[in-house]
Amino acid sequence: MAEIVGAYFTSHVPAIGGAIARGDQQAPYWKPFFDGFPPVRAWLERMKPDVVVSFSNDHGLNFFLDTMPTFAVGAAEEYHNADEGWGLPVYKTMRGHAALSWHVIEGLVADEFDVTTCQRMLVDHALSIPFELAWPDAAQWPVRLVPIGINTVQHPLPSAKRCLALGRSVHRAIHSWPGGERVVVIGTGGLSHQLDGPRAGFMNKDYDRFCMDNLSADPEALTRDSIHEIVRLAGTQGVEVLNWIAARGALGPSARELHRNYHIPISNTAAATMVLEPA
Ligand code: DHB
Ligand code: FE
Numbered sequence: 001m002a003e004i005v006g007a008y009f010t011s012h013v014p015a016i017g018g019a020i021a022r023g024d025q026q027a028p029y030w031k032p033f034f035d036g037f038p039p040v041r042a043w044l045e046r047m048k049p050d051v052v053v054s055f056s057n058d059h060g061l062n063f064f065l066d067t068m069p070t071f072a073v074g075a076a077e078e079y080h081n082a083d084e085g086w087g088l089p090v091y092k093t094m095r096g097h098a099a100l101s102w103h104v105i106e107g108l109v110a111d112e113f114d115v116t117t118c119q120r121m122l123v124d125h126a127l128s129i130p131f132e133l134a135w136p137d138a139a140q141w142p143v144r145l146v147p148i149g150i151n152t153v154q155h156p157l158p159s160a161k162r163c164l165a166l167g168r169s170v171h172r173a174i175h176s177w178p179g180g181e182r183v184v185v186i187g188t189g190g191l192s193h194q195l196d197g198p199r200a201g202f203m204n205k206d207y208d209r210f211c212m213d214n215l216s217a218d219p220e221a222l223t224r225d226s227i228h229e230i231v232r233l234a235g236t237q238g239v240e241v242l243n244w245i246a247a248r249g250a251l252g253p254s255a256r257e258l259h260r261n262y263h264i265p266i267s268n269t270a271a272a273t274m275v276l277e278p279a
Helices: 015-022 038-047 098-110 125-134 160-175 205-215 219-223 227-234 238-251
Strands: 003-010 051-056 071-074 094-096 116-118 144-150 182-188 255-266 269-278
Touching (some): 003 038, 003 125, 003 160, 003 238, 038 125, 038 182, 038 255, 038 269, 051 098, 051 125, 051 238, 071 098, 098 160, 125 182, 144 160, 144 238, 160 219, 182 238, 205 219, 205 238, 205 255, 205 269, 219 238, 227 238, 238 269
Parallel strands (some): 003 182, 051 144, 071 116, 094 144
Antiparallel strands (some): 003 269, 071 144, 255 269
8 A cells, every 4th residue: 555655735936947047045035935945855855755646737838728628647657847938947857657647547537537647748847846846956856756737727727625525536546556655745836826917916925824724634624715716815826726735635634734934925926835744
């Protein structure tokens, strides 16, 4: 039986990749954000995960507005990174765990989630930035990947309740996997931000705190708002919190918070980082 050892949540702002490339981690603008990561790295060192099951959204690299799966699960043996136009370096290729991906897909479909299966999938800054932050010095990523994409881009979006249920189904699938892998769940994106329209630059500290305060003990609290209400509270891109909610579901029934960091702004985003463990 695979073991879920914990969950790591972080914002995935592309400008973080620029700061890493320039070595700007200690610059005054960036330091409060990067200072949130030594505890994440120390925790990963202790946990020694073999596999990451990730929840994130594609930003136009695999799916554009004309073809948008609500839930897409990668089932490949490797995932190449590409830059959708931010001018970021191309990061290391991620090794997949296709057999576990198919097991997760079987579980999701048995639970009546009609997912899109992707035997080819590129990864964008939503995964490469969290990996760079977690393992900055790795010659090769130390984990194999099962990537799950949630549509947070093209309405209609799945409800927060549905995303939590999706995560819980993934939890059951990982739990029933006969291998002995140690699994870390990752949720990326958010927290509050809006990149476009009259509210560009919008952030909401109170809503972000509400999300972080309830994520471990009462994730249902994050599912009571409709998608339109979440967009109002978190911003058009802040709705990426759906990835956090699904990842929280995948962690399992009870959780405790080990670490959090929150800093406004990184680029246009209220940047948050958390680590949770099964309680
Ligand atoms: C920014 C944030 C994102 O989540 C993203 O995908 C792209 C850009 C930003 O704040 O600049
Ligand atoms: Fe994003």
